[in-house]
Amino acid sequence: MFGTSGVRGEFGTDVTVDLAVAIGRALVADGAERIVVGRDPRTTGPLLADALSAGVRESGGNVTDCGMVATPTLARAVAWRDADAGVMITASHNPPTDNGIKLWTPSGMAFDEERRERIEALVEADGYDPADWDAVGEVSEWDGATVRHHEAIVDAVAPIEDLSVVVDVGNGAGGVTAGVLRELDCSVETLNGEPDGHFPSRPSEPTEAACETLQAHVAATDAELGIAHDGDADRMMAVDETGQFIVGDALLALFGRRAAGEGDVVAAPLNTSLAVDDTLAEVGASLTRTRVGDVFVAERAREDDVVFGGEPSGAWIWPDETLAPDGPLAAAKLATLVDREGPLSALVEELPNYPLRRESIAVDAKREIMKRVAARAQEEYESVETLDGVRVEREDGWFLVRASGTQPLVRVTAEGRTEATTTELYEEARALVEDAIKE
Numbered sequence: 533m534f535g536t537s538g539v540r541g542e543f544g545t546d547v548t549v550d551l552a553v554a555i556g557r558a559l560v561a562d563g564a565e566r567i568v569v570g571r572d573p574r575t576t577g578p579l580l581a582d583a584l585s586a587g588v589r590e591s592g593g594n595v596t597d598c599g600m601v602a603t604p605t606l607a608r609a610v611a612w613r614d615a616d617a618g619v620m621i622t623a624s625h626n627p628p629t630d631n632g633i634k635l636w637t638p639s640g641m642a643f644d645e646e647r648r649e650r651i652e653a654l655v656e657a658d659g660y661d662p663a664d665w666d667a668v669g670e671v672s673e674w675d676g677a678t679v680r681h682h683e684a685i686v687d688a689v690a691p692i693e694d695l696s697v698v699v700d701v702g703n704g705a706g707g708v709t710a711g712v713l714r715e716l717d718c719s720v721e722t723l724n725g726e727p728d729g730h731f732p733s734r735p736s737e738p739t740e741a742a743c744e745t746l747q748a749h750v751a752a753t754d755a756e757l758g759i760a761h762d763g764d765a766d767r768m769m770a771v772d773e774t775g776q777f778i779v780g781d782a783l784l785a786l787f788g789r790r791a792a793g794e795g796d797v798v799a800a801p802l803n804t805s806l807a808v809d810d811t812l813a814e815v816g817a818s819l820t821r822t823r824v825g826d827v828f829v830a831e832r833a834r835e836d837d838v839v840f841g842g843e844p845s846g847a848w849i850w851p852d853e854t855l856a857p858d859g860p861l862a863a864a865k866l867a868t869l870v871d872r873e874g875p876l877s878a879l880v881e882e883l884p885n886y887p888l889r890r891e892s893i894a895v896d897a898k899r900e901i902m903k904r905v906a907a908r909a910q911e912e913y914e915s916v917e918t919l920d921g922v923r924v925e926r927e928d929g930w931f932l933v934r935a936s937g938t939q940p941l942v943r944v945t946a947e948g949r950t951e952a953t954t955t956e957l958y959e960e961a962r963a964l965v966e967d968a969i970k971e
Contacts, residue, residue, distance in 0.1 A: 533655065534648040535937035536825030538634030540623050543576045547623075547631045549583040551655070555619075555633055556587020558654035560669075561661075562647075564616035568636075570598040570606035570677070571621035572705045572764040573727035576631045580621045584633065585671055592663035594670050598677040600727060602705045602765035605681040607636045607856030612680055617643075625737035625762035628730050641834070641855035642827040678708050681860070685712045688853050689864045692716045692871040698771075699759045699863070700746040702736060703728040706765030709860040713867060723749065736763040738846060740777040743769065751775025757870050759863045766826070767846030768859035770866055772876035780844030781805035781888065782880045783866070785812075787848060790869055791840035792817035799832040799841035799849075801825070802923050803932050803945045807884040823920035824934060830855040886929075887954035888947040893965055895942050898935040902942065904968035905933050924961070929953045931961040 533539055539555070541547050559567055567588050571577035577600070585595045596613050598606060603620050610618035618636035626632070635643040635651065643651070654660075663669070685708075692713075699710045700723040707727070713720045723746060724733035735742045738760035750758040750771050758771030770778045785808045788798040794816035800808060801824040809819045820838070822828040826847040833841040833851040841849040847857035850865070870876050895901050902921065909922045917923040921934025921943075929948030936943055942965055946958035 533652045536823075536827055537624065537937060538632055538642070538648075540626060540630060540632030542629055543631045547580070547633065549579060552580045552583035552621075552633060553587035553590075554655045554658070555651060556584040556593075557591045557660040558651045559617055559619070559635070560588055560591035560593040561654050562650055564593060566594050566596070566613070566615040568596045568598060568606065568609050568613050568615045568618040569621070570601040570603075570609070570618070572603070572729075573600055573703065574621075574623065574628060574631050574729035574763070577621045577729065580631060580633070584619055584621070589669035589671060590662050591660060592667055592669050595672070597671055597673050599673065599675060600705055601677050602681070602708060602860065603634070604766055604854065604856045604858035604860065605677050605708065607640045607642075608681060608684065608854055609674075609677045610636050611638045611640065612677070613674065620764065622764040624764050624766060627736070636856070639834075639855050641830045644827060644831060682708050682712055682715070684853070685861050685864050686715050688861065689716065689868050692718050692867055695719070695757065695867055695871045696753075696755045697721075697757045697759060697867060698723060698746060698750050698753070698755045699725075700734075700738070700743065700761070701725045702738065702761055702763065703731050703733050704736065704761055704763035704765055706761035706859055709759060709761065709765070709863045712860055712864050716864060716867065718867060721755070731763065738762055738767060738769040743771060743777055747771050747775040747777055757867060757876060759866070761859045762846070765859040766857040768848060768862040768866070769846045770876065772880065774877050776877060778876065778880055780846055781807055782883055783848075784808050784842045784844055785883050786869065786879055787842060787862070787865065788812055788817070788819075788840050789815055791850065795837075796839045797837045799829050799838050801829065801843055802917070802920055803890070803934070804844060805888050805947055806886055806929075806949070810884045825937060826857045828920075886947055886949050887951045888945070889954055889958045890943065890945045891958075891962070892936070892941045892943050893962070895940060895969060898940060898942055901965065901968040902933070902935050904971055905964045908964055908967065909933075922964075926957070929957050931957045933961050933965060
């Protein structure tokens with residue numbers, strides 16, 4: 533039921549009102565008495581939020597309803613409201629037909645695997661004790677979460693002297709970013725700023741293809757930076773002043789280099805580019821690799837030696853601020869970086885750049901396919917890591933074959949220090965998957 537990003541899938545089949553009620557009941561059965569609830573703009577969000585709230589209150593728990601907020605806003609609000617848990621109704625970057633339920637701790641970190649399994653077991657057992665008629669829980673509304681998030685970000689970054697920024701909200705919940713940047717003395721223009729759960733302007737995920745309008749707009753104006761969020765604003769991607777989309781590995785390298793110093797550690801998943809390792813080495817820092825998923829990066833970021841964590845998909849974590857991926861905070865951090873150190877295009881140009889190829893293969897039985905890929909890889913290669921998927925490392929590069937946690941896909945990533953090596957590694961990895969499919 534739970535993936536690394538909570539429950540997520542098509543509304544009415546994978547994610548239902550009954551499931552939301554059951555998860556609300558399970559949270560109280562697991563010991564949570566005070567629960568904060570929020571949602572992104574998806575059309576099914578209010579319905580699912582009400583259902584989950586009903587399950588909590590039926591079991592005697594109390595709910596604070598934050599309304600429509602960004603995911604990092606909700607994650608931070610758990611501690612702000614002295615709650616035991618938080619629930620965000622969101623499918624993040626998925627299509628508008630989908631929705632999801634993601635659970636948060638007071639530390640700002642998503643529920644770890646152990647706690648997700650406890651909730652899942654309670655839901656499946658379908659055994660709960662409703663409160664007496666005079667002991668059901670209450671619900672209160674709090675409309676101050678976004679304001680509090682805004683203030684926290686402004687306090688965390690330095691003012692900006694003069695920067696022109698375009699923010700593509702993508703019809704999602706990330707409008708807080710524009711307000712923060714304006715208070716930091718940026719000149720801000722927004723695109724697709726009206727929340728709309730149909731996501732009419734572009735797909736919710738801020739990929740290069742989805743950000744074509746942002747790229748064109750920045751290139752045609754005197755803007756110095758473009759920012760793009762997904763539907764719930766836990767992700768942030770960027771466009772430089774020429775309109776060029778910046779890949780996540782480059783942002784990870786820039787953020788990591790700025791945050792880390794001698795002996796510090798940056799946490800990132802197994803599919804992170806070698807360019808990040810080499811960039812961190814320049815300042816005496818190192819990269820530790822985790823399983824793919826922001827919760828696994830956050831788990832490692834709890835350790836004292838980690839000063840920053842991130843994923844190339846656009847999730848960025850500064851553990852001194854919050855263990856939740858915070859797209860608006862990342863936007864403010866990037867704006868201050870560009871303001872202080874110069875054009876984003878020039879900063880990216882200074883980074884190592886190795887050919888990297890990422891592709892997704894649609895499959896029906898991804899678990900069985902991954903078992904066969906792992907078995908074949910261990911027969912054919914010396915250095916095989918199965919922490920999350922199958923990662924094969926060679927002196928001149930690596931490849932990773934990994935099943936998507938939320939979709940019927942197997943993702944293949946390959947990187948070498950030359951184009952020829954990357955192509956060779958990618959073809960080897962894809963052949964492993966294709967052979968497993970044929971079998």
